[in-house]
Amino acid sequence: MLEAFGQTDVGRRRKLNEDNFLVDTEANLFAVCDGMGGHNAGEVASKLAIETLGAFIRRSHKEKEITWPYGLDVNLSFDGNRIKTAIKLANKKVFKAADNRDDYTGMGTTAVASIVNEDLLTVGSAGDSRCYVLSGGKLVQVTRDDSWVSAAWAEGILNAQEIERHPLRNVITKAVGAKEDIEIDVVERKLSTGDLVLICSDGLHSMISDEKIQDALVPVPASLEEGVAKLIAAANDAGGKDNVSVVLVRYTE
Numbered sequence: 480m481l482e483a484f485g486q487t488d489v490g491r492r493r494k495l496n497e498d499n500f501l502v503d504t505e506a507n508l509f510a511v512c513d514g515m516g517g518h519n520a521g522e523v524a525s526k527l528a529i530e531t532l533g534a535f536i537r538r539s540h541k542e543k544e545i546t547w548p549y550g551l552d553v554n555l556s557f558d559g560n561r562i563k564t565a566i567k568l569a570n571k572k573v574f575k576a577a578d579n580r581d582d583y584t585g586m587g588t589t590a591v592a593s594i595v596n597e598d599l600l601t602v603g604s605a606g607d608s609r610c611y612v613l614s615g616g617k618l619v620q621v622t623r624d625d626s627w628v629s630a631a632w633a634e635g636i637l638n639a640q641e642i643e644r645h646p647l648r649n650v651i652t653k654a655v656g657a658k659e660d661i662e663i664d665v666v667e668r669k670l671s672t673g674d675l676v677l678i679c680s681d682g683l684h685s686m687i688s689d690e691k692i693q694d695a696l697v698p699v700p701a702s703l704e705e706g707v708a709k710l711i712a713a714a715n716d717a718g719g720k721d722n723v724s725v726v727l728v729r730y731t732e
Contacts, residue, residue, distance in 0.1 A: 573656025
């Protein structure tokens with residue numbers, strides 16, 4: 480059984496909220512997109528991506544025979560292929576929209592999308608929006624950031640302390656809509672009863688550490704609404720420099 484709740488907040492510093500999120504318990508789809516671009520283009524990009532993601536996942540959930548425009552990856556599960564295809568379709572949609580209007584030039588969005596099918600979590604991502612799992616009181620990051628500092632850390636150029644204060648820490652290396660094609664990382668993880676799945680924009684994890692995120696969720700709040708509210712409040716109390724979006728999903732057998 481699944482229960483889920485999501486919320487987005489403009490934060491303390493921004494006038495416009497360029498985040499969008501999706502909670503669809505019928506298709507078991509949960510997603511966050513964090514847009515970027517001039518004027519309102521970031522909000523347009525994230526909204527287009529969420530709409531396109533949702534449309535394909537719902538269609539592939541209900542229809543037995545669908546078209547796979549990018550083919551099927553034999554190394555991925557059915558849900559992994561659904562997530563990968565949905566994000567690639569979103570990339571095509573945002574890229575075309577940006578190409579057709581001068582004021583949308585350069586717009587793009589991060590994307591993190593997950594399907595929970597029974598006890599299996601399938602996640603695809605691009606950018607630095609994240610998916611975590613809280614299991615047994617321990618918070619684990621499931622996705623990998625597509626960012627300059629993350630790549631530098633992986634190569635041993637930066638350590639964890641340097642990442643937190645590096646001037647390029649907000650520079651991402653992959654975004655939906657930035658290029659005509661995009662490669663998607665897909666990961667899967669088994670869930671245990673009581674596990675929480677957390678999906679968020681960097682407006683959360685750039686403001687408070689993973690340790691503080693874990694502290695806000697342990698012990699597990701009485702309701703998911705309370706948990707989401709605690710996390711958003713913590714990000715805003717820490718400065719609220721960006722829009723913040725949080726989706727919590729609870730799995731029980």
